[in-house]
Amino acid sequence: MxxxxxxxxxxxxxxxxxxxxxxxxxxxxxxxxxxxxxxxxxxxxxxxxxxxxINRIAGLDQLGVDGNTLRVGALVRHGVFESAQAVPGPLGALFARAVVNIAHPPIRSRGTMAGSFAWAHPASEWCAIGTALDADIELHDQAGRRTVAAGDYFHGPYRTARRPQELITAVRFPLLGDDVGVGFIEHRRTHFCFAQVAVAAALTVRDGVISEARIGLVNCADRPLRAHAAEQALIGAEAGTPVDGYRLPDGHPFARAGRIAATQDAAPVAEPYADVEYKRQAIAVLVKRTLCQAADDQRSRGAQHSDAQHSGAQRKGDHR
Ligand SMILES: Cc1cc2nc3c(=O)[nH]c(=O)nc-3n(C[C@H](O)[C@H](O)[C@H](O)COP(=O)(O)OP(=O)(O)OC[C@H]3O[C@@H](n4cnc5c(N)ncnc54)[C@H](O)[C@@H]3O)c2cc1C
Missing domain, CATH: 3.30.43.10 (Uridine Diphospho-n-acetylenolpyruvylglucosamine Reductase, domain 2)
Incomplete structure (x- = not known):
C-alpha cells in the first residue's frame, strides 16, 4: 500500500x-x-x-553532558550508542549492551531514541531503561517547555503524556557513578523481532553490599516498568563473589528478586508466541541473570578502578 x-x-x-x-x-x-x-x-x-x-533542525542531533546529566537530542540515532565511549561511565556500557538488540544496523542508523519515547512501544528497550533510571522527557510547544519524568510519561501502548502539538526536543538521563554495575539481557524469537522480554539492571554496590538497585522491564506490561518490589528486596543484600546465573540456588537474592519481579512487578500481556505464564517464567530467569551480569560488571569496574589507583600511586613513587 x-x-x-x-x-x-x-x-x-x-x-x-x-x-x-x-x-x-x-x-x-x-x-x-x-x-x-x-x-x-x-x-x-x-x-x-x-x-x-524535523531532520533539518540544527542542534537536535547533539549528545552532551551537562553536570551529572546526559542530554540526548531528538535527532540522536540509536546507532550512536553502539560505542560504549559515546556516553561516559556505566551508562555508556548499559546503552551499548541494550542498543544492539534494537532491530538491525540500517534501522539503528536512522531511528532515534527520542522517536522511541514518542512511539512508546511496550517492547522498547530505551523506554524501560529511561523508566528505571528516572529519565526526563523534554517537551516543547508554542507556549514553551515542560519536562515529564519517565515514570509519569507512559500511559499504555503507544500512549504517553505528550500532547499532539508537543515536540520532544531531548531525553535526559542521570549519569551513573563508577560504583554502579550494569546489565542488559533480551529474549526474542528471532534476531529481528521485538523483545518478548528484556531486562535492564543497574546495581550500586558499596563495601560488597547492594545500596541501590534499578531494574527496568521491557515488554512485561502494557508499558515500560520499573521493578520496584524486586529492587527493594535487593537492598542490603551482599553482591557476593562471582556466581553462575544459570545455576543460582533458589535462595540467592538475585533468584528471589527474579521471582518477585515476575509475580509482583510485572503485568505481562499475552502475545502470539508467549502467553502470560511463559512470560512470567522468562522474567524470573532474565532478572536473575541480568543481576548476575550487573554484579560482575561492578566487580570488574571496581578492579579496574583500583588497578588505575595502584599504577597512579606507583608512578608518583617513581618520581621521588
Ligand atoms: C523491523 C523493525 C524492527 C524494530 N525493532 C525494534 C526494537 O527491537 N526495539 C525498538 O525499540 N524499536 C524497534 N523498532 C522501531 C525503531 O526503533 C524506531 O526507530 C523507533 O520506534 C522510532 O524512532 P524514529 O526516530 O524512527 O521515529 P519515527 O518513525 O520518525 O516516528 C515515530 C512516531 O514518533 C513520533 N515522533 C518521533 N520523534 C518525535 C519527536 N521528537 N517529538 C514528537 N514526536 C515524535 C512520530 O510522530 C511518530 O508518531 C523497529 C522498527 C522496525 C522497522
Whole structure:
C-alpha cells in the first residue's frame, strides 16, 4: 500500500516545528528517523494530514553532558550508542549492551531514541531503561517547555503524556557513578523481532553490599516498568563473589528478586508466541541473570578502578 496524501513541512528551527504542530485543524505527525512512522503510513494505520520533518533542525542531533546529566537530542540515532565511549561511565556500557538488540544496523542508523519515547512501544528497550533510571522527557510547544519524568510519561501502548502539538526536543538521563554495575539481557524469537522480554539492571554496590538497585522491564506490561518490589528486596543484600546465573540456588537474592519481579512487578500481556505464564517464567530467569551480569560488571569496574589507583600511586613513587 502507499500512504494517503499528506502535506509536508520542513522547519529549520524548533519554533517553526512547534508552530506547524500547533496547527490543531489538521492531524499532524513528526518525522524523525521514520522507522516506525513510514511503515505505519504505508499500511495506512496512520494517515497524517501534515508531516513535520524535523531532520533539518540544527542542534537536535547533539549528545552532551551537562553536570551529572546526559542530554540526548531528538535527532540522536540509536546507532550512536553502539560505542560504549559515546556516553561516559556505566551508562555508556548499559546503552551499548541494550542498543544492539534494537532491530538491525540500517534501522539503528536512522531511528532515534527520542522517536522511541514518542512511539512508546511496550517492547522498547530505551523506554524501560529511561523508566528505571528516572529519565526526563523534554517537551516543547508554542507556549514553551515542560519536562515529564519517565515514570509519569507512559500511559499504555503507544500512549504517553505528550500532547499532539508537543515536540520532544531531548531525553535526559542521570549519569551513573563508577560504583554502579550494569546489565542488559533480551529474549526474542528471532534476531529481528521485538523483545518478548528484556531486562535492564543497574546495581550500586558499596563495601560488597547492594545500596541501590534499578531494574527496568521491557515488554512485561502494557508499558515500560520499573521493578520496584524486586529492587527493594535487593537492598542490603551482599553482591557476593562471582556466581553462575544459570545455576543460582533458589535462595540467592538475585533468584528471589527474579521471582518477585515476575509475580509482583510485572503485568505481562499475552502475545502470539508467549502467553502470560511463559512470560512470567522468562522474567524470573532474565532478572536473575541480568543481576548476575550487573554484579560482575561492578566487580570488574571496581578492579579496574583500583588497578588505575595502584599504577597512579606507583608512578608518583617513581618520581621521588
Ligand atoms: C523491523 C523493525 C524492527 C524494530 N525493532 C525494534 C526494537 O527491537 N526495539 C525498538 O525499540 N524499536 C524497534 N523498532 C522501531 C525503531 O526503533 C524506531 O526507530 C523507533 O520506534 C522510532 O524512532 P524514529 O526516530 O524512527 O521515529 P519515527 O518513525 O520518525 O516516528 C515515530 C512516531 O514518533 C513520533 N515522533 C518521533 N520523534 C518525535 C519527536 N521528537 N517529538 C514528537 N514526536 C515524535 C512520530 O510522530 C511518530 O508518531 C523497529 C522498527 C522496525 C522497522
Amino acid at each position: 502507499k500512504p494517503a496524501a499528506f502535506d509536508y513541512a520542513v522547519p529549520r528551527t524548533v519554533a517553526e516545528a512547534v508552530e506547524a504542530l500547533g496547527d490543531t485543524g489538521r492531524k499532524t505527525q513528526v518525522l524523525a528517523g521514520g522507522q516506525s512512522l513510514i511503515l505505519e503510513m504505508h499500511l495506512q494505520r496512520i494517515r497524517p494530514e501534515l508531516v513535520v520533518d
